Amino acid sequence: MEKFKKVKELVSSIETDASKFYDAGNAAAGTRVRKAMQELxxxxxxxxxxxTEKKNSDK
Structure with a gap:
């Protein structure tokens, strides 16, 4: 569950950069978005x- 929380935090943290890239055309923000998406x-x-491991271990 810890990694799922990290995913949520990461998505919320890149929201401003995504806005800067798509709305203002800020290329540096686009690079940060791409990096964060790779982490995701x-x-x-x-x-x-x-x-998968948990599902298979319960059998």
Whole structure:
């Protein structure tokens, strides 16, 4: 559950950069968004692995 909380925190933390990139065309903010999205991808994969392991261990 800890990693899921990190995902939520990360999404909320990049909201201002996403707004800066999409609304104001700030290229540096776009780079920060891309970096954060990569971190989200890694966290999501880790969560998927944990869920699969837990699901299979309950059988």
């Amino acid at each position: 991808k890694v966290l999501a994969q880790e969560i998927r692995t944990e869920v």
